[in-house]
Each structure stands twice: as C-alpha cells, then as structure tokens.
Amino acid sequence: MDINKLFNENEFVLLDGGMGTMLQRYGIKTGEIPELLNITSPETIEKIHTQYLDAGSLIVYTNTFGANRYKLSDSGYTVDDIVGAGVDIALKACKDRGYVALDIGPLGKLMEPTGDLSFEEAYDVFKEIVLAGRDADLIVIETMTDLYELRAALLAAKENSDKPVFCTMSFEENHRTFTGCSCSAMALTLTALGADAVGVNCSLGPAELLPMVEEISHWTHLPLIAKANAGLPDPMTNEYNVDAVEFAETAARFADMGVKILGGCCGSDPEYIRELKKQLDGRRFIPRKEETDGGKDIPTAVCSYADTVVIDRPRIIGERINPTGKKRFKEALKNNDINYILGQALEQANAGADILDVNVGLPDIDERAMMVRTIKALQGVVDLPLQIDSTIPGVLEAALRIYNGKPIVNSVNGEEKSLTTILPIVKKYGACVIGLTLDENGIPKTADERFAIAERIMHRAEQIGIPRKDVFIDCLTLTASAEQAGVMETVKALHRVKTELGLRTVLGVSNISFGLPNRELVNSNFLQMCLTNGLDLPIINPNVASMTGAVRAYKLLTNIDTDAKEFIAAYNSASAPAPAPKSQELNVSPEGLMYAVQSGLKQEGAQITEKLLETTDAMTIIDEILIPSLDKTGADFEKGTIFLPQLILSAGVAQAAFEVIKSKMPSDSGKVSKGKVVLATVKGDIHDIGKNIVRVLLENYGFEVIDLGRDVEYEAVVEAATPDDVKLVGLSALMTTTLGSMEETIKLLRAKRPDIKVVVGGAVLTPEYAEKIGADFYAKDAKATVDAARKVYGS
Amino acid sequence: MIKIDRIDREQALRYMAYREGVISPAAEELLDECEKRLLEVIKPKFVYRIFEITSSYPLMIGNVLLPGNDIADHLKGCDRAAMLTVTVGAEADKLIRAMQIEDMAKAVMTDAFASTAAEQCADMAEKAIADETGANLTWRFSPGYGDLPLSMQKVFLEFTDARRRIGVSCLDSDLLAPVKSVTAVVGISDDPIERKRQGCLSCALEQTCMLRKRGSHCGYK
Incomplete structure (x- = not known):
C-alpha cells in the first residue's frame, strides 16, 4: 500500500488510541519501561495493535514512544533492538490492512538553556531512532512540548528518511505548551521545515483541544491531526472522564473543522476508535481551503517559538546587533562577550522592535560559531523573531538549523552565485528571505532596473518552491549626500515592487543620511516617505525615539493602529511621571555622588560624575569618592543593614560613574x-x-x-x-x-x-x-x- | 488552573538574605516591579499522587523505596503519603535570564520571588491534598533533605508523571528544570500528627546554607 495515497484521497484517516492505557490494563506498573515489552512480551503489543486495527485504525503507532538511548541506558537493550522489534511487531499486526507509524516521543530531558540537552545532541539521539525504525511506513513525532526539541526530531527524520512525518504537540488550556510555544508558531515553523501533517495530541480532551486545532488550521496548508485524551484525568482515581461515545461525538467536530487524521490518546482504547469510526462512516473528508490552494491566503508571518509577527503592517527590524562601525560591538565579538550582545537585544525589544537583525560578521572571528552561539543565547532571553544576517551560506545554514521558529534570511541578491547558493538553504529550512536589488553589475541606478531584479529574484524563489509571500525585497538605500538624485529611485522602486509584484518590502533606512549634519532629521523624513510608498519592514535603530515614533505615528494616521491603542500604550505612560524633585543631597559634590551611590540612583550618579569631572581629576573621583562609597555599602552589607540587591544597585551606580569617566578619557582608559x-x-x-x-x-x-x-x-x-x-x-x-x-x-x-x-x-x-x-x-x-x-x- | 496573585514579600526578602535595615526607595520600587513582572509570566501547576505506606523501615510507599532514616522518621505514624511536584514554569527561568542581562539587582530579586512563588505553589498542593483526604499532613520533605538523596528527584518526577503533566524534568546533575520547581513527599494520617517542621538541623545544607551564614533562615528554622 502506498502511504502517500492517503493524502490524496477524500477519506478520513483513523489512527489508534492510547498504548499506555492498554499496557496498564495488561498489568504494567509505573516505573517499568513499557518499550521493553517489545522483546519480553511481543504478543501483548501485537494484540493491542490488532485490537485497534479491528476497531478501524488505519495507522498504528509502534510501541517506541520512549525508546531513546537515555531511557534504555540501563535496560540491557539498544535503541536498535527495541525500536526494530517494535516496528516488526506492528508490521506483523498490520499485514495489508494498515500502516505502521514509527512513534517518537520527547526524550525526557529538557533542552538548553532551561535544561542541559543541546540541539545537536538531541538531533543525534533522534537520528538513531529514525534509523532503527527505517522499516516503518511513516514517522510520527508526538506529545512534544518544546518546539526546539520537535525541530531537532523533524530535521533528523527528514535528513535520514524519506518517509512522511507527522508532528503533534501537546498544548495546555492557555493555548501554549509548557515551554510557551504558541499554536501559530508551531504551525508556521513545522510547515516551513517540511512536516507532512501537523496537529495536537494528549494533554486535554477533545472539547478542550477544539479551539487550538482551529487556531492551527489558520496557519498551515498541511493536513491536520487530532489525537485527544479521553477527557481529563480525575485527580483522585486518575481515570479519564469522557466515555467512548461522548469522545467520538466531540472528536467528530474536528472533522467538521477540516481535520483529516483522527485518533485517541491517553485513556482511550479500541472502543473509542470504534465509536469514532461509526461517527465518520459515510462522511467524506472535505479538505480545507488552505489545503487545496496551498495556503496562499495564510498571512505572511515570521515567528520565534513564542511570538508570531504578522507582516500585515509596518514592523520594525532592529539593526543594532551588527558590528559595522561600532568599536564596542567589535570588541564584544572578539572577547566572546555574549552578554553585551544580549543587552543590545533587550534594549531594542524594550524600545519597540518587532524583529531583530543579527549580524556578527567580523574578518578575524569564526563567524559561524559566533552566529550559532549568539542565536542560541538570544532565543534564551528574547521572544522576538530574528533576522539572520550574513553573506556566507555556511553561516546562514548553521543558524537556520538551530533557529527555533521561522526567521528571515538577510539576504540573497540578483547575482547568479547568490541565487544558486542561498535560495536552496532558504527553501530547506523554510525561512523568509530578503532579496537585494543588485546583481553582477552592482546597484542599478534606475528604479526600473531594480524592479527587474526584484522580479527575477521572486521568480527564482518560486521556481524552487519558496512561496512568493515569503520573499521580501530591499530596493537599497543610497546616501543622499553622494547620490542625491538616486533617493527617489529607491522610493519609486519600492513602490513598484509593493504595488505591482505584491511583495513585502524592506529597507535599511539610516544609510540615507551618511555624511550629512542632523542625520536624525533626514532619517525620520526618509522613513516617512518610504512608509507612505509601501515600506513594510524598516530596518532602523529602534532606540532612537523619533524613528520608532515615525512608524507608530504612521500606523496611527493610516488607521492601521485602530483606536490608536498601540500609540497611546507607547506614549501615555511615558509622559506621565514628572521628574521627581532632586533631593538636596544630590548636588554636584563628592557628598552628592556618595549619596547617589549609596541610594542606588544610577542616572543621578552618572550626571554628577560628568559635572564633577569638569573640576576634579578622574583618579581622584575614583579613589576618593567611588571606592570609599563602595567600601561603605560593602561594610553595610557585611553588617546586614543593607541586603544583596541594594549592594548590587550601589555597585551599579559606581559602574555608571566609571563608564562616564572612561568615555571622557578614552586615551588612558587602561588606568581604570x-x-x-x-x-x-x-x-x-x-x-x-x-x-x-x-x-x-x-x-x-x-x-x-x-x-x-x-x-x-x-x-x-x-x-x-x-x-x-x-x-x-x-x-x-x-x-x-x-x-x-x-x-x-x-x-x-x-x-x-x-x-x-x-x-x-x-x-x-x-x-x-x-x-x-x-x-x-x-x-x-x-x-x-x-x-x-x-x-x-x-x- | 491555579493562580498566585501575590508573592509573600517577607519570605522573598529572606531569600534575598535581607535581615534588617531600611530598604531604599529605589530598591523598594524595583521589588514591586520584579514581583509584577514575575506574576505576569508564571504558570503555577502542581501534581500529586497518594500512595499507601507499605513498609515503615525501610520506608516504602506503594512499590517505591525511599531510602534513609530521616524520611522514615518523618513519616512515622502515617498510613499514606503523597508525592508532589510543583512548578511555576519555564517562563520564570527565562525572565531571570533576561534580568541578569538587564539589571543584576533585579535578577536577584526576581530569583527570590520565583523561589517564593514555587513554595506558595507547594502550599497550594498541600492544601489540595488535605482537602481531598480530610486527614492530617506532615510537613513537606524533599529529596536532598537529611539523608534522602537528591538523586531521588527522578523517581519523584516519574511517580507523579510530572514530565508529561506539568512539564518538569530533571538534569543530569539532579537539579529540576524549570529551576523554580519543587518535589516533596508529605505523610498522611487520620490521627493527629506532631507537625515537626523541617528545621536547619535536618537540612542537607546545614553546614553551607547561605542564609544561615548570614544569620537568617529560609523560614523553616
């Protein structure tokens, strides 16, 4: 039987029900490893499969949910033994009346940075399972709560097998998994990475899972899967509270929603499948619109595992994670100072960035290793989707492997070499991509020529299967001081790309003012012109209030930010508190600085230091004010009259003062x-x-x-x-x-x-x-x- | 779903090694901010399972052996015991990581608030057990207390099905992940129980506890 046929027919596909539930009935106890039964009692497992097939299941899951090298480490068996036996039993039970799905569950260890399992190790462990189960008809990765772990499993499956892969995650009542993954991020990411069907299993009953499946259905054109529990477990008896008939009636509502692949999870048994089959008998599966049209109307969006950013309005891409022209950033890269980079990310997130560009390219560092390290660290602290920025295909690929979401690749261009090396990587990992309108001949002068390159990039992307909506075009900003006549060509090209090709547009804005005075004024005016002409993704410094403000004001004035909600949220609270009257103690004097340090007043401390430097020698400030103040707070801490956060706060003020001193005497900063x-x-x-x-x-x-x-x-x-x-x-x-x-x-x-x-x-x-x-x-x-x-x- | 609306400030301050003295207005403001931001991200959850005590020395609950004399002494006189696992979720870990970049003073505060929230969550689990059984409970006893080895974490997680039900797992080093999680056992008896609270003397950290070094305690003196 050809498994791929299943996808084309207008029939529902019935999965099996709970394996654990059945094993408990056969007397397995908590603490035993259920997968060992594949060796010690294969007839029990076969009996369970047969009961499900008799009840109407077309696909049965092998008894290999936890058959990974960690769980089997002390069992005396290898993954090959247990998974191989599990697949053999299912194949024997199925003969010609069903398909065997290699079942892969979570590894039982948490991924970095919350846990200690690295992405690379997880990939290896999953690969071992995939290879051991190569005789199965398809692969299911289920009960996942961490999208990162699921990505590792899906990549391992796709790269080591040509079988279809089903992916299901377990969501809680708040529509998120334990690790915070959202329904939309899950659907977007897995669709992009090449899953063959996606959906939900376990955690809740069918009634509770209905709204989550509904949400997922808006974000993918893939067939949907629903394998719910038999309701919720009773905390006293651990019995599930929905019987077979009620389960089937509720689960049939998944079918109304356009779910093709249905089954049961914990608490369900062959009776549940039998009832479900009864419910579906005589009904034909009607594919959703998204499935038949390839999802062309699904909104263009990028995501991390937690945040989905729909590009249906101008969205700010923060440009600050980039060493170009930044001495301090270069220093941080050379010294592997990841905290500095994370600080830049958090600052931009707080300032209003929607997406963060990440560029860590520097001639004398290992860019690939640095990029991987930076992306891993970034996704441990910020939720914003990332834009991976490099000219080196190997760097892009390494970053795309470990990125936990659907990112943007920055960038491809019209050069043949770029098109043939970058686009296949973008396709494989399912990213969005920025196309720069330049080619072998450089940046064309006219808008028409840039438009032509944009069109070419779009066609080439579509040819290898990248959806048109995932291609964003950058018409390239030239500096007004050098090429004043070129400014409007950029704006015109952008307008044509947006209106005639219907593509999203992106533009690095700040370059426009290079070499001019009052750069901020030029930048914010140019930004407004571009927004009005159809710019979707300005790449700017979000920490500059006038730039972020220009985007917010544009959204307000164009009625995108309805009822000015976003605008008011951004500015109402910020303008409210009047600066507190300065305490008498905070005057510009050694005593004032000491007071600031001891009270934890960072800004004030920095201001006083700046003023003091006009009259006082830097080393005097350090040795006679800052160090003694720190000694005093240190002594107070020892005595217990101040507590740890206060000590840190005081030290933070001293640090701010040191920074001021350093910036005022760059030449002999070594002394500090x-x-x-x-x-x-x-x-x-x-x-x-x-x-x-x-x-x-x-x-x-x-x-x-x-x-x-x-x-x-x-x-x-x-x-x-x-x-x-x-x-x-x-x-x-x-x-x-x-x-x-x-x-x-x-x-x-x-x-x-x-x-x-x-x-x-x-x-x-x-x-x-x-x-x-x-x-x-x-x-x-x-x-x-x-x-x-x-x-x-x-x- | 359970909810925590406020975090016990006094307990959280103890975790920050606060003893006495005036908390500066700047610090006070940060404390409020940290509590607020933490409350926005935590997802408190608990699971527990009640077992018959099948042997007193060595202590067996259901078919699980809990090694050591301390836990056996602790559950003396009980006929049942509940194993529980609680967590405030992975987002708390993430917030604490971000705070360490943003402002270390806030990180210390948030870390302490999150530990307190996990304890509050464990209190709620205990209350649920008390309500369900209508019986008397001993204090909580966790792996790592007395001579109950920390390596028992795995067993607690497995028997409460915590990985699947509330997303708590265990590192190779036997620490829980998410970090702000707690596993424990409480004894259950229909007869009155002398509530021997776990004190410093039976704590595994007796010699090294940071709070004790500062002359403070974690609340279970």
Missing part, C-alpha cells in the same frame, strides 16, 4: 582597570546566577572580567588564565556533584600557572573544603570575591 579576573562555573554545572552576580560586582569595582560562562572545560579555564597579567581565577560550583570538577580545574591551573591565585565559591562549598582542594580564597558571597580580588591586585 584594576586588573583581570577570569570567572567560570565549573564543568558539569549549569547554574550560574551566583557567578554572574560576582561578575557584575567585580566590574563595578573596576576589575576587568573574562567571563567563560557555565559548564566550562578545565582546559578553557587554563587557557584563559595563561596570560601573565591574569592573577586571579574565580570558580563557582553549585552542586556537590561538580565539586570534583572544581578540584580538577584547580589542579590543571596549578600545573600551568603555579603563581596564580584561585578564589572559589558556591552554595555547597565550605572554607575547609576550599582549602582542601587547593583554593587560595573561599568566598562566602559575591562581596568576598571582590575582597579577594582587591587583595590580589593590591587595591
């Missing part, structure tokens, strides 16, 4: 650094808030911190500590299980740098243990680490 400290949370340990607090405090006290992050290899610590000017290494461990790593790290350090000092801290450490493993200092808290650093560097 009190010395270098390498920090790491040791190998095996991934909890790093304590280490991060130490970092902030050290920086605020004027030390330069080389932060290696968490779960750091011994050798990486040694390498970072090799330069002679590093005199102190700080190591943190939270778990008794990782104290061994700490000891190993210190041993290796001593071998290479016998003179270096080591300070250790973390919840499970004691002064005695610190001494035993050869540390020089035991830090009971963050402040104590600062004290150690000051001792080592004599400040």
Whole structure:
C-alpha cells in the first residue's frame, strides 16, 4: 500500500488510541519501561495493535514512544533492538490492512538553556531512532512540548528518511505548551521545515483541544491531526472522564473543522476508535481551503517559538546587533562577550522592535560559531523573531538549523552565485528571505532596473518552491549626500515592487543620511516617505525615539493602529511621571555622588560624575569618592543593614560613574582597570546566577572580567588564565556533584600557572573544603570575591 | 488552573538574605516591579499522587523505596503519603535570564520571588491534598533533605508523571528544570500528627546554607 495515497484521497484517516492505557490494563506498573515489552512480551503489543486495527485504525503507532538511548541506558537493550522489534511487531499486526507509524516521543530531558540537552545532541539521539525504525511506513513525532526539541526530531527524520512525518504537540488550556510555544508558531515553523501533517495530541480532551486545532488550521496548508485524551484525568482515581461515545461525538467536530487524521490518546482504547469510526462512516473528508490552494491566503508571518509577527503592517527590524562601525560591538565579538550582545537585544525589544537583525560578521572571528552561539543565547532571553544576517551560506545554514521558529534570511541578491547558493538553504529550512536589488553589475541606478531584479529574484524563489509571500525585497538605500538624485529611485522602486509584484518590502533606512549634519532629521523624513510608498519592514535603530515614533505615528494616521491603542500604550505612560524633585543631597559634590551611590540612583550618579569631572581629576573621583562609597555599602552589607540587591544597585551606580569617566578619557582608559579576573562555573554545572552576580560586582569595582560562562572545560579555564597579567581565577560550583570538577580545574591551573591565585565559591562549598582542594580564597558571597580580588591586585 | 496573585514579600526578602535595615526607595520600587513582572509570566501547576505506606523501615510507599532514616522518621505514624511536584514554569527561568542581562539587582530579586512563588505553589498542593483526604499532613520533605538523596528527584518526577503533566524534568546533575520547581513527599494520617517542621538541623545544607551564614533562615528554622 502506498502511504502517500492517503493524502490524496477524500477519506478520513483513523489512527489508534492510547498504548499506555492498554499496557496498564495488561498489568504494567509505573516505573517499568513499557518499550521493553517489545522483546519480553511481543504478543501483548501485537494484540493491542490488532485490537485497534479491528476497531478501524488505519495507522498504528509502534510501541517506541520512549525508546531513546537515555531511557534504555540501563535496560540491557539498544535503541536498535527495541525500536526494530517494535516496528516488526506492528508490521506483523498490520499485514495489508494498515500502516505502521514509527512513534517518537520527547526524550525526557529538557533542552538548553532551561535544561542541559543541546540541539545537536538531541538531533543525534533522534537520528538513531529514525534509523532503527527505517522499516516503518511513516514517522510520527508526538506529545512534544518544546518546539526546539520537535525541530531537532523533524530535521533528523527528514535528513535520514524519506518517509512522511507527522508532528503533534501537546498544548495546555492557555493555548501554549509548557515551554510557551504558541499554536501559530508551531504551525508556521513545522510547515516551513517540511512536516507532512501537523496537529495536537494528549494533554486535554477533545472539547478542550477544539479551539487550538482551529487556531492551527489558520496557519498551515498541511493536513491536520487530532489525537485527544479521553477527557481529563480525575485527580483522585486518575481515570479519564469522557466515555467512548461522548469522545467520538466531540472528536467528530474536528472533522467538521477540516481535520483529516483522527485518533485517541491517553485513556482511550479500541472502543473509542470504534465509536469514532461509526461517527465518520459515510462522511467524506472535505479538505480545507488552505489545503487545496496551498495556503496562499495564510498571512505572511515570521515567528520565534513564542511570538508570531504578522507582516500585515509596518514592523520594525532592529539593526543594532551588527558590528559595522561600532568599536564596542567589535570588541564584544572578539572577547566572546555574549552578554553585551544580549543587552543590545533587550534594549531594542524594550524600545519597540518587532524583529531583530543579527549580524556578527567580523574578518578575524569564526563567524559561524559566533552566529550559532549568539542565536542560541538570544532565543534564551528574547521572544522576538530574528533576522539572520550574513553573506556566507555556511553561516546562514548553521543558524537556520538551530533557529527555533521561522526567521528571515538577510539576504540573497540578483547575482547568479547568490541565487544558486542561498535560495536552496532558504527553501530547506523554510525561512523568509530578503532579496537585494543588485546583481553582477552592482546597484542599478534606475528604479526600473531594480524592479527587474526584484522580479527575477521572486521568480527564482518560486521556481524552487519558496512561496512568493515569503520573499521580501530591499530596493537599497543610497546616501543622499553622494547620490542625491538616486533617493527617489529607491522610493519609486519600492513602490513598484509593493504595488505591482505584491511583495513585502524592506529597507535599511539610516544609510540615507551618511555624511550629512542632523542625520536624525533626514532619517525620520526618509522613513516617512518610504512608509507612505509601501515600506513594510524598516530596518532602523529602534532606540532612537523619533524613528520608532515615525512608524507608530504612521500606523496611527493610516488607521492601521485602530483606536490608536498601540500609540497611546507607547506614549501615555511615558509622559506621565514628572521628574521627581532632586533631593538636596544630590548636588554636584563628592557628598552628592556618595549619596547617589549609596541610594542606588544610577542616572543621578552618572550626571554628577560628568559635572564633577569638569573640576576634579578622574583618579581622584575614583579613589576618593567611588571606592570609599563602595567600601561603605560593602561594610553595610557585611553588617546586614543593607541586603544583596541594594549592594548590587550601589555597585551599579559606581559602574555608571566609571563608564562616564572612561568615555571622557578614552586615551588612558587602561588606568581604570584594576586588573583581570577570569570567572567560570565549573564543568558539569549549569547554574550560574551566583557567578554572574560576582561578575557584575567585580566590574563595578573596576576589575576587568573574562567571563567563560557555565559548564566550562578545565582546559578553557587554563587557557584563559595563561596570560601573565591574569592573577586571579574565580570558580563557582553549585552542586556537590561538580565539586570534583572544581578540584580538577584547580589542579590543571596549578600545573600551568603555579603563581596564580584561585578564589572559589558556591552554595555547597565550605572554607575547609576550599582549602582542601587547593583554593587560595573561599568566598562566602559575591562581596568576598571582590575582597579577594582587591587583595590580589593590591587595591 | 491555579493562580498566585501575590508573592509573600517577607519570605522573598529572606531569600534575598535581607535581615534588617531600611530598604531604599529605589530598591523598594524595583521589588514591586520584579514581583509584577514575575506574576505576569508564571504558570503555577502542581501534581500529586497518594500512595499507601507499605513498609515503615525501610520506608516504602506503594512499590517505591525511599531510602534513609530521616524520611522514615518523618513519616512515622502515617498510613499514606503523597508525592508532589510543583512548578511555576519555564517562563520564570527565562525572565531571570533576561534580568541578569538587564539589571543584576533585579535578577536577584526576581530569583527570590520565583523561589517564593514555587513554595506558595507547594502550599497550594498541600492544601489540595488535605482537602481531598480530610486527614492530617506532615510537613513537606524533599529529596536532598537529611539523608534522602537528591538523586531521588527522578523517581519523584516519574511517580507523579510530572514530565508529561506539568512539564518538569530533571538534569543530569539532579537539579529540576524549570529551576523554580519543587518535589516533596508529605505523610498522611487520620490521627493527629506532631507537625515537626523541617528545621536547619535536618537540612542537607546545614553546614553551607547561605542564609544561615548570614544569620537568617529560609523560614523553616
């Protein structure tokens, strides 16, 4: 039987019901591994499959839900043994009357950064299952709650098998999964990545899942799947509360909605399938409009796992994650300072960006590794969809593999080489793509020529299967100072692309004013002109209020922002609080600065410092005001009269003051650094808030911190500590299980740098243990680490 | 669905190692902001399962062995026990990560508020168990207390079906993920129980507890 035929026929496809439910009836206990029955009691499993086939199931799921290398590690069996046997049993049961779906469930470990499972490792574990189950007719990836994990599984399935892949996730009543994945993000991402059918299973009963399936149906042209539980479990008895008849009646409403593939999950048994079959008998499956027209009317949208941004109105793409022309950013890239980049992301998100462009290209760094690291870190803290910006296909592909959503690729252009290398990658991972209107001959002067390139890019994209609506065109901004006559050509080209090709348009705006005075004025006027002419995606600095404001005002005036909701939300609260009258204590004087530090008033502290610098020497401010103020708050903290957040706040004010001083004396800024400290949370340990607090405090006290992050290899610590000017290494461990790593790290350090000092801290450490493993200092808290650093560097 | 409207400020301050003294207006303002932002993202959930106690020494509940004398002593006189797992969800972890970039003072506050919220969620689970059974309960006892090894986390998660039902899992290092989650067992008896609260002396962190070093405590002194 040809599985692909199923998709073309106007018939419903019936799946099976719960496997676990049946196994419990056959006496399996909590704690046992149900998949081992494939070896120890194959007849039981076969009997269950047969009962479902008798009841009307056309597809049965193999008993391999948890058959992964982690769960089987102590079982004495390999994934190959268990999955192979599971598929064989199902094949035997099905013979010519059903199809076998290789069942793949979650791995039972949480993905980074909440958990400790990396994307790459998850891919390998899924690949092993896919290969072991190669004889099945199709693959189902089910009960997923993390889109990231599901993406790893889907990629593993698509790259190691040519069988159709069904994907279902488990949603909670709030229409999100446990990890926060939304229905629209799930549908958009999986459709783009090449799933063959998508839907929901487990978590809730059919009545509760109806609205979620409805939502999913608006975001995909793929066939839909619904495999609900038999209602909700009774907390006392754990029995499910919907019987077979009621289940079938409710589940039939999925069919009304255009769901093609139906079955049951926990609590359902062959009786439920039999009733469901009765409900559907005599009915023909009528495909949804989205399925028959390829989803051409589904809105153009990009998403992270949590946020979907529909491009139905101007949306701001933040441009700040880009080293071009930014000394501080370049420095951050060279020093692997990911926190600086994350700070840039959060700042733009707070300022009103809808999407963030990510460019980490610098000639002398490993751009691919940096891009992967940056994207992983970004998706751990911001929900905004990302735009992956690089000229190197390998960098784009590496980023697209691990991006947890549907991103934008920036960019392809009209050059043959670009079209043939970039578009296939965009297609494979299902991204949206920006087409630049330039080719082998450079940027054409006229709007008509740029329009022609845009059209060519669109056709080439469509030819390899990228939907037209996922192609965005950038008509390229030239600088007005150099090519004044060209400005309107850009605007005209943009207008034609928008109105004649119906494509979304994107434009980097800030270039327009290069070389001119009052750049902000030129930028915001040009932005308004472009918006009026059909610009959908301005790439701007959202932190500049007039730029973000221009977009907001445009949406207000064009009646896109109906009832001015967004506009009022953005500006009403911001204008409300009048600046609080300045306290008497906050005058421009050493005492005023001390007061600001001790009260945690960052802005005021920075302002006073700036004024003081006019009359006072920088080192005097540091040594006679800032350091003594910090000493005072440190002493208060020791006494317990202020608590940790207050100490950090005060240190933050001092840091702001240091920043002012640094910016005023760029040439001898070296003087401000009190010395270098390498920090790491040791190998095996991934909890790093304590280490991060130490970092902030050290920086605020004027030390330069080389932060290696968490779960750091011994050798990486040694390498970072090799330069002679590093005199102190700080190591943190939270778990008794990782104290061994700490000891190993210190041993290796001593071998290479016998003179270096080591300070250790973390919840499970004691002064005695610190001494035993050869540390020089035991830090009971963050402040104590600062004290150690000051001792080592004599400040 | 359960809901937490307010976070116990006093308890949260204890987790921030607050002892005495005036909290500056700037810090006070941040505390309010952090509590508000956390309440917007947490999704408190709990699951529990009640077992018969089938052996007292060593302690068996259902067919699960809970090793160590401390847990056996703790459940003395009970005929049933409930295993529970609670969480405030993965979004809290994410917010704390973002706060560490934005402002470390806020991160410390939010972290403490989230720990407090998880405890409040565990209180709600306990109340549900008390309501269901109408019986008396012991205090909560978690893996890592006394001589009940932290490696029992996995067993607690499995027997409460926490991975599937509320999305809580366990790292290789036996810490829970999301971080702001709690597993525990409470003893159940129809007879009155002497409520021996877990104190510092039977806590695994007795020697190393940050709060104790500062002369404070986590509330279970």
